[in-house]
Amino acid sequence: MMMVWESFVFHILTVIITVSLGVYTYFQWAFKYWEKKGIPYVTPNFPFGTIKLFSYPPLPFGEMCKQYYNEYKAKGYKHVGLYVFSRPLYLVLDVEYIRNILSKDFDHFVDRGIYYNEKDDALSGNLFTIEGTKWKNLRAKITPTFTSGKMKMMFQILVESGSHMKDAIDIMRSKDSAINIKDTLSRFTMNTIGSYAFGHETSSTTMTFCLFELTQHLDIQENVRQEINEVLKRHNGEITYDALTEMKYMGQVINETLRKYPPSACLNRKCVKDYKLPDTNIEISSGTAIAIPVLAVHHDPEYFTDPEKFDPDRFSEENKSLIKPYTYLPFGEGPRICIGLRFGLLQTKMGLAVLLKNYRFTLNEKTKLPLKMDPFSTFVSNTEEDIWLNVEKIKQNEY
Numbered sequence: 001m002m003m004v005w006e007s008f009v010f011h012i013l014t015v016i017i018t019v020s021l022g023v024y025t026y027f028q029w030a031f032k033y034w035e036k037k038g039i040p041y042v043t044p045n046f047p048f049g050t051i052k053l054f055s056y057p058p059l060p061f062g063e064m065c066k067q068y069y070n071e072y073k074a075k076g077y078k079h080v081g082l083y084v085f086s087r088p089l090y091l092v093l094d095v096e097y098i099r100n101i102l103s104k105d106f107d108h109f110v111d112r113g114i115y116y117n118e119k120d121d122a123l124s125g126n127l128f129t130i131e132g133t134k135w136k137n138l139r140a141k142i143t144p145t146f147t148s149g150k151m152k153m154m155f156q157i158l159v160e161s162g163s164h165m166k167d168a169i170d171i172m173r174s175k176d177s178a179i180n181i182k183d184t185l186s187r188f189t190m191n192t193i194g195s196y197a198f199g200h201e202t203s204s205t206t207m208t209f210c211l212f213e214l215t216q217h218l219d220i221q222e223n224v225r226q227e228i229n230e231v232l233k234r235h236n237g238e239i240t241y242d243a244l245t246e247m248k249y250m251g252q253v254i255n256e257t258l259r260k261y262p263p264s265a266c267l268n269r270k271c272v273k274d275y276k277l278p279d280t281n282i283e284i285s286s287g288t289a290i291a292i293p294v295l296a297v298h299h300d301p302e303y304f305t306d307p308e309k310f311d312p313d314r315f316s317e318e319n320k321s322l323i324k325p326y327t328y329l330p331f332g333e334g335p336r337i338c339i340g341l342r343f344g345l346l347q348t349k350m351g352l353a354v355l356l357k358n359y360r361f362t363l364n365e366k367t368k369l370p371l372k373m374d375p376f377s378t379f380v381s382n383t384e385e386d387i388w389l390n391v392e393k394i395k396q397n398e399y
């Protein structure tokens with residue numbers, strides 16, 4: 001009996017060692033990919049490759065891309081090869097390359113390469129994930145939904161959701177003067193976006209970070225509020241579609257929020273046709289995953305002076321033309337640019353108009369600073385901890 005047991009253990013150990021050696025050898029072979037291509041690369045470690053999600057403390061994907069971007073751009077490189085486990089990932093550093101991938105040579109990079117399985121999960125196959133001709137056809141079909149005319153028709157839903165949010169905040173305030181803003185705003189956007197069957201946190205994250213910054217810059221908060229009141233005076237006190245369009249300074253504040261905190265820290269693309277990089281002999285092979293490091297570019301002092309400073313004037317009428325094309329990408333670019341861009345901005349403006357017209361915000365001590373991004377949030381950057389704001393009601397006759 002003892003002999004049988006020993007032989008069993010021996011066999012199991014042999015299998016484990018053989019499989020481990022096989023996997024290890026495979027990874028060592030896979031890790032030669034970028035070297036063979038002649039592309040500079042970050043030295044990978046078994047088994048995670050170059051990702052730092054499992055390091056201590058874990059680093060969010062967008063932050064990791066930002067670190068590699070800064071390090072390899074400083075060395076004068078236009079691109080760098082990474083590995084997600086054994087899988088190669090091409091990180092683009094050069095703005096001209098970014099433009100080529102997103103727009104000029106888009107036909108080589110039509111897909112995002114995000115896994116979906118329509119058979120077992122019907123909702124996973126949506127405009128964001130689907131590929132090739134199927135995507136092209138659906139995009140053409142959905143595009144008319146987002147024209148100004150249709151948006152005006154959807155506007156009533158925004159008005160109603162805004163009013164519900166205000167009622168909810170009044171009830172919350174009667175119990176506690178601090179509110180969990182992330183939670184409150186995600187309910188507001190769920191109410192509106194949910195009505196159009198897009199499962200999307202982008203607008204609520206934008207509003208959350210915007211209000212956070214406005215608690216750090218009370219003068220800017222007051223300027224936005226002044227603008228809201230001035231514009232609303234011309235519109236009988238009603239938040240209409242045209243009134244929101246007239247709120248230019250608020251638009252600048254939102255643009256700056258999206259620069260500092262882009263909800264998609266990285267854009268994804270998949271090479272679908274072998275692609276020769278212009279003026280080189282380097283070929284990006286079909287099937288290669290591509291990452292465009294939006295967060296890193298938005299925080300690059302070459303493109304945005306003093307990048308950590310929250311400065312809505314970067315987007316003023318006279319300054320916005322100074323922004324280099326393809327360095328400001330909160331909605332992506334090219335044929336796969338966010339289809340809900342204008343609706344997202346409209347919704348964000350509506351949320352902010354309702355909130356700032358009625359309440360004054362300061363940061364509650366329950367909020368842990370500095371804000372830390374959740375390393376495990378997938379497509380939309382989110383904070384690890386909740387953001388708590390003190391809410392003070394503005395009296396009717398104050399303005």
Ligand code: HEM
Binds near residue numbers: 196200331333343348
């Ligand atoms: C502030 C709000 C929003 C931000 C920052 C945002 C950001 C983005 C980004 C970065 C992409 C990827 C673009 C690319 O890969 O080049 C995207 C795609 C997309 N977004 Fe948005 N989004 C917002 C609001 C919305 C809203 C409100 C909707 C729908 C009502 C929406 C629907 C979509 C769809 C369907 C795609 C996929 C488009 C395609 O592949 O053709 N987004 N968004």
